Amino acid sequence: MTDTFEPTIIGFTCNWCSYRAADMAGTARIKYAPNVRLIRLMCSGRLDPTFVLKAFASGADGVLVSGCHPGDCHYVEQNYKAMRRFYLIKRLLAQMGIEPGRIKLLWASAAEGAILANEINKFTEEVRALGPLHWNPTQGIEAPAHAQPLVEVTA
């Protein structure tokens, strides 16, 4: 079924660059995969690791984080902060069994609509190849048939 699997990807975009790039791709009628649901932040520095964890915990198969190119952040160096968080989150996710390929950091200026569209398409294919994640930690919890009554052993 992997060939028909449509991954769900949550994309966090910066208001000043990547979100506008996506907008530009739209006005220029550049097509990109509809799998990415874009969420606009004022700056990539607003990316709380909670957002990434919540996206995966709620069923996302991939997460895209994008912001202004290094040096171009409208809030001076918040995108460097985002980058440091990104590297740390990626290490944590690997330990949790979430492949590094499910999360991507992308710098895109407002003029780079075509680049953004292209990268979204590539990432969508990479996540598709990894298959569904469908986070569901309580699956498989089942009380054994003899659970009650319990035989008590007292010292």
Place this chain on the structure above:
Amino acid sequence: MTSNGKPKFAMYWAASCGGCEIAVLNIHEKILDVDANFEVVFWPVAMDAKYKDVEAMEDGSILLTLFNGAIRNDENEHIAKLLRQKSKILVAFGSCANEGCVPALANLSPVKDLMDTVYTTVSTENPENLRPQPTTTVPEGELYIPTMYPIVRTLDQVVDVDYYMPGCPPESHQIAAVIDLVIQVLQGKAQLPPKGTVIGAGGSTVCDECKRKRDVKHIKEFKRIQHVMIDPELCILEQGVICSGSATRSGCGALCPAAGSPCIGCYGPAEGALDFGARLMTAVSSVIDSNKPEEIERILDGIPDPAGMFYRFNMAGSLLRASRPAWDKK
């Protein structure tokens, strides 16, 4: 069972270490107030009572149950449900019941790996490779031992919880204050807080209660506590040793940093933090003094076990709850 007309009290341990029980006994002579005001009907560490005694009680007949320990197996779950049914006020007591605590670090491994580690590693003599079996037939009949679930859960992931009392273990002065409050409520002198309140703790962070001096944070290298002589006055995180104070709920009076040791987060997530590790990762990545990818990666190498470091107490209570190999059967 005798009934002396006093409100009934119970305390239980599920997957836990026993430290919460010690903390309760550590309230010293206050424990006499518990005895004066309550009839203790069930408390396995302190008195003899059987599960069937609890099963025979009327629903809602226990006024106050302090439940410590996480839900690791079907016995834990059964008793959690039983005590929920029999108790008016059910308190998730201590870190294990609140957020999984150290037992929930097992959520990083499948049960099979845990068993292999316990029953076959070099320090274990088990030449026949024996494993505990959930059921055994003996001449008298079938014997059961509890079945481990794939992951550890918190109490409120299994039953409805009235109040949350964090800490590993909760500080004795906080326990004494909570007991005082309940007694005052019984005497009509105070009111219970709204359901769902975190009791016996503060509403801010450990950093907020910490007396250490904070400056501008520029970290080029993370070190482990055993490799540093901790300066007695300066913030521990600023010395390159990860301290969880900024993510952790206040309540202990910042005991560990005061003693020269980093806060490891035992009071759980600070008010408003949805995910403990996310809050701490935010703080840690903002002190890293580098904008170069390779250098950032090198600095992060100083944190060899991020999951264990950022979720030491909060794995079961976190957004992801468990690693994929632990729960995914595929």
